[in-house]
Amino acid sequence: MRNSVVALTAALVVVVAPILGGCAADPVRVPNNQTSAQTSVSIFSDGYVRVAQTAASATQVVDGEAEAEASITAAGVDLSTHITSGEESSDSLSEPLGAPEDLWERIRRRFALPTSNHNSVQREKVWYTRHPDYLSRVEKRAAPYLFHVVEEIERRGMPGELALLPIVESGYQPWAYSHERASGLWQFIPSTGDQYGLRRSWWYDGRRDVMESTRAALDYLTRLYALFEQDWLVAIAAYNSGEGRVLEARRRNRAAGKPTDFWHLELPRETRDYVPRLLAAAEIVSDPLSHGVTLVGIPDEPYFQVVPVGSQLDLVVASNLLGMEIEDLFRLNPAFKRWATDPDGPHRLLVPVDRAREFAQALAELPEERRLRWARHQVRYGDTLSEIAKQYGTTASAVRKANALKGDFIREGKDLLIPLSGGDLPVYALNLSPQAAVGSGGKIVYTVQPGDSLWEIARRFGVKLRRLATWNGLSTRDFIHPGQDLVLYAGKKQVVKTKATGQRTQRIQYTVKQGDSLDRISRRFNVTVSEIREWNVNDLGGPYIHPGQELTLYVDLTRQTL
Numbered sequence: 291m292r293n294s295v296v297a298l299t300a301a302l303v304v305v306v307a308p309i310l311g312g313c314a315a316d317p318v319r320v321p322n323n324q325t326s327a328q329t330s331v332s333i334f335s336d337g338y339v340r341v342a343q344t345a346a347s348a349t350q351v352v353d354g355e356a357e358a359e360a361s362i363t364a365a366g367v368d369l370s371t372h373i374t375s376g377e378e379s380s381d382s383l384s385e386p387l388g389a390p391e392d393l394w395e396r397i398r399r400r401f402a403l404p405t406s407n408h409n410s411v412q413r414e415k416v417w418y419t420r421h422p423d424y425l426s427r428v429e430k431r432a433a434p435y436l437f438h439v440v441e442e443i444e445r446r447g448m449p450g451e452l453a454l455l456p457i458v459e460s461g462y463q464p465w466a467y468s469h470e471r472a473s474g475l476w477q478f479i480p481s482t483g484d485q486y487g488l489r490r491s492w493w494y495d496g497r498r499d500v501m502e503s504t505r506a507a508l509d510y511l512t513r514l515y516a517l518f519e520q521d522w523l524v525a526i527a528a529y530n531s532g533e534g535r536v537l538e539a540r541r542r543n544r545a546a547g548k549p550t551d552f553w554h555l556e557l558p559r560e561t562r563d564y565v566p567r568l569l570a571a572a573e574i575v576s577d578p579l580s581h582g583v584t585l586v587g588i589p590d591e592p593y594f595q596v597v598p599v600g601s602q603l604d605l606v607v608a609s610n611l612l613g614m615e616i617e618d619l620f621r622l623n624p625a626f627k628r629w630a631t632d633p634d635g636p637h638r639l640l641v642p643v644d645r646a647r648e649f650a651q652a653l654a655e656l657p658e659e660r661r662l663r664w665a666r667h668q669v670r671y672g673d674t675l676s677e678i679a680k681q682y683g684t685t686a687s688a689v690r691k692a693n694a695l696k697g698d699f700i701r702e703g704k705d706l707l708i709p710l711s712g713g714d715l716p717v718y719a720l721n722l723s724p725q726a727a728v729g730s731g732g733k734i735v736y737t738v739q740p741g742d743s744l745w746e747i748a749r750r751f752g753v754k755l756r757r758l759a760t761w762n763g764l765s766t767r768d769f770i771h772p773g774q775d776l777v778l779y780a781g782k783k784q785v786v787k788t789k790a791t792g793q794r795t796q797r798i799q800y801t802v803k804q805g806d807s808l809d810r811i812s813r814r815f816n817v818t819v820s821e822i823r824e825w826n827v828n829d830l831g832g833p834y835i836h837p838g839q840e841l842t843l844y845v846d847l848t849r850q851t852l
Contacts, residue, residue: 392587393436398576400443400450403522406569408553410562414570415581422583425457425574429585432462434593434622435475435500442504449522451572452511455529458567464498464624467845469798471814474498474624476507486510492666492705493632499625500640501596523552523565531561594622595646599653602633604662611652612645629664629707665708669700682708735797735842738774753778802839815845 390396405411418425439453459477460466472479474497478488486506488496496502507529514525514533518540528536539555548554552565578585599608605626609616620626622640631637641649667678675698679686686698692707700706736747744764748755762776770776800811808819823830825842835841 390590393440393590394575394578394585394587396440396590397450397453400448401572401576402449403451403569403572405573406553406566408566410566411569411573414563414567415573418570418574419581419583424461425571425578425583425585428457428462429588432456433588435462435464435504436588437590437592438500438594439504442508446508446512448508448511451568452508454568454571454575455507455526457571458564464500464621467798469800469843472497474503475500476503478503478506482510491632491634493628493630493634494625494636495627496625499636500622502625502636521551524550524555526568527552527555527557527561527565530564531557535561592643594640595643596638597641597646597650597653599631599637599639601637602631602662603639603653604630604664607656607661607663608639608649608653611656612641612649614642614645628666630662663710665710667706667708669702669704669706671702673700673702674698675700678706678708682710684709734778736776736778738770738776742770744770747776747778751778798843798845800841800843802835802837802841804837806835806837808835811841811843815843817843817845 390399435456436453439456440450443450443452456462456475460475462475464475465473466475466477467473468477470479473483473495476497478486478497480490480497483490483497483506486509488499488502488506490496496506511525511529514528515522517533518524518528518536524536524540535557536555539557540550542556543550543554574581574583575585605619605623606616606629609619612619619639619641622642626632631639665682667682669678675686675689675695678700679689688709689695689706690698692709734751736751738747744758745755748758751758758776758778761778764770800815802811808822812819812822822841822843825844829839829841
């Protein structure tokens with residue numbers, strides 16, 4: 291067996307070396323049991339041989355036909371070449387590595403993307419090392435989901451670095467929502483989500499479903515890998531920028547006689563930063579301590595288990611049966627946007643492994659009439675709040691409280707949540723992010739909370755106390771009070787409370803595009819023109835907006851589904 295492996299390795303060197311001869315000289319990460327960094331051929335302890343991608347494409351394509359043809363066969367792409375398994379292979383290679391210490395170690399063992407000394411990678415790496423607390427927060431957020439993501443990546447034979455892609459996409463926040471209406475861990479926009487089977491409804495958003503979105507993201511990446519001649523860096527760029535844009539960039543380079551690898555493509559700035567950000571994260575994860583980053587470690591074991599629920603189920607009822615906080619249940623099931631699971635399915639819940647058996651048993655014993663305590667009512671012409679409440683056997687005040695209504699005015703066609711009990715309302719949390727993420731350098735409106743001080747707020751957002759006071763026309767010794775709004779400009783991504791009450795709203799910065807109008811933007815994000823004007827009172831000098839102008843929007847994520 292040893293001779294056969296050596297022969298195979300030598301054959302690969304002979305085939306690959308001429309192809310790589312003209313490639314860029316960026317260093318290549320060769321994972322465990324490396325044979326030669328010069329040949330970029332790696333024999334893994336799991337019995338797989340992989341040839342690392344290089345900066346230049348190894349396949350010459352005259353036009354785009356090969357790319358289009360490759361996409362048709364993407365479902366059958368072999369992402370790794372298996373030699374053998376069992377004791378024979380371990381005799382011919384180095385000693386087995388044994389069980390990984392945690393999920394980070396498991397991911398590191400599958401690293402297969404090329405490293406690069408490109409300035410953009412070094413810049414992103416510096417950012418990570420200067421913000422070691424960021425990866426610590428990401429690690430905490432990723433803990434419930436990472437085992438499932440790694441399992442799926444390994445099952446498909448894909449590079450381990452892809453498990454880090456949600457760090458770049460969403461910071462492993464399942465409720466992340468962008469100004470381009472991308473949502474979830476893997477940040478699918480509606481059209482791409484539709485293409486990959488991520489169903490959306492009033493109740494459910496498959497883009498936030500941990501299992502479904504992971505399946506869809508890896509399906510998409512597999513297709514892109516085939517479309518772009520098995521070049522992972524270009525495939526990852528296309529995941530961010532769109533395959534059409536990358537195809538066009540490659541066509542331009544071919545016509546000009548330029549290389550078509552990622553590093554030579556003219557792509558949007560966001561995409562030019564996107565791939566280096568992933569490579570930098572991989573370098574940090576490969577050796578966190580040498581970069582001044584401490585990763586506590588995520589156990590290499592499943593965090594959740596799938597439990598069928600059969601039909602629609604009130605999520606507070608489920609959380610009571612589980613003996614866990616409703617927010618923790620929502621965190622595992624971020625796709626369910628309302629107080630209950632979708633009546634059309636999926637009829638399942640992800641629950642902590644150690645509670646799954648007891649939950650399934652308790653659910654089986656739950657009477658049918660106790661599965662739901664809420665209803666959905668669509669307001670019809672002539673409806674009044676009191677009549678609707680009477681129809682469902684509850685009170686108008688209870689309906690007002692459940693829907694954060696300030697008065698009795700209701701609008702035809704709108705949906706109301708109706709508590710089916712007139713007693714004390716449980717604290718229901720719509721399954722949305724309770725906070726608003728504001729991008730780098732963005733304007734923030736922060737609502738003062740009880741116990742806050744100017745000094746504490748300045749420290750929390752990483753700004754100077756004097757600047758915070760100046761921005762708000764205050765002295766550094768002035769008192770502030772709960773409910774007061776403060777304006778600040780943070781130099782890094784922050785999470786802040788919005789002015790929303792009774793529901794969860796995310797603040798986004800929207801860049802006006804050619805052809806936009808306030809009416810068009812309001813319809814796109816399901817807000818009103820008057821709300822946009824109120825939120826941007828200091829930035830709208832007149833009735834018109836112009837391309838490139840930045841608008842602040844407070845988006846109710848329950849409405850961003852269709």
